[in-house]
Amino acid sequence: MLGLGILISGRGSNMDAILTSLSGKTGKVSPKVVISDKADAPGLRIASEKHGVPVQVVPAEGLRGWEYDSKLASALEAYGVTPASGLVCLAGFMRLLSPEFVRRYSMRILNIHPALLPSFPGLHAQRKAIEYGAKVSGCTVHFVDEGTDTGPVILQRAVPVGESDTEETLAERILRVEHELYPEAVSLFAEGRLAVQGRRVRILG
Ligand code: GRF
Numbered sequence: 001m002l003g004l005g006i007l008i009s010g011r012g013s014n015m016d017a018i019l020t021s022l023s024g025k026t027g028k029v030s031p032k033v034v035i036s037d038k039a040d041a042p043g044l045r046i047a048s049e050k051h052g053v054p055v056q057v058v059p060a061e062g063l064r065g066w067e068y069d070s071k072l073a074s075a076l077e078a079y080g081v082t083p084a085s086g087l088v089c090l091a092g093f094m095r096l097l098s099p100e101f102v103r104r105y106s107m108r109i110l111n112i113h114p115a116l117l118p119s120f121p122g123l124h125a126q127r128k129a130i131e132y133g134a135k136v137s138g139c140t141v142h143f144v145d146e147g148t149d150t151g152p153v154i155l156q157r158a159v160p161v162g163e164s165d166t167e168e169t170l171a172e173r174i175l176r177v178e179h180e181l182y183p184e185a186v187s188l189f190a191e192g193r194l195a196v197q198g199r200r201v202r203i204l205g
Helices: 013-022 043-050 065-078 099-104 125-132 167-190
Strands: 002-008 029-036 055-057 086-090 109-113 136-143 153-160 194-197 200-203
Touching: 002 013, 002 043, 002 167, 013 029, 013 043, 013 086, 013 167, 029 043, 029 065, 029 167, 043 055, 065 099, 086 167, 109 167, 125 136, 125 167, 136 167, 153 167
Parallel strands: 002 029, 002 086, 029 055, 086 109
Antiparallel strands: 109 136, 136 153, 194 200
């Protein structure tokens, strides 16, 4: 059984989509904990009240790098999200993970990014796509490596960028697709169907 830990900092709509996709299933994934670095993240209530998943706040309190991430790792491991059998999903978690954490959970950390990587990495991806004049953008689920939004791509889906789009309308259109794509990627991972060869991720079966 794959022990799932989800890291959030805010509204948690991707977390909600993942947990909803797992609810009622006696599948291969067991949601163990939702952790936030922000005590006021609205997603915490959704996790505990709607989904009955334990939540924990690991406040940053000025801690940086592995100083902070070691607390994160301890919290995850205390709930059974281990480097050997766990999966960590970043869902709007607004911190960069240290190399130590990434190596500890090597190829067991997923992230969703609201653009078609390698276009528009980092913050404000939707705004960057509009300002660039892109006609198509979308979202990417990828493994997390030591860079920012640079890890091997698992799934991508495109959405059109309209001439009258604002950052908000594009973000909304992309978010609807994120909510389908992230649960799909989690389920492919849980079924052992992701074969990573260098940068390329083959989907088996
Ligand atoms: C999403 O747009 C996701 O792609 C990005 O952060 C946002 C998180 O939204 N990484 P939510 O907290 O899941 O609603």
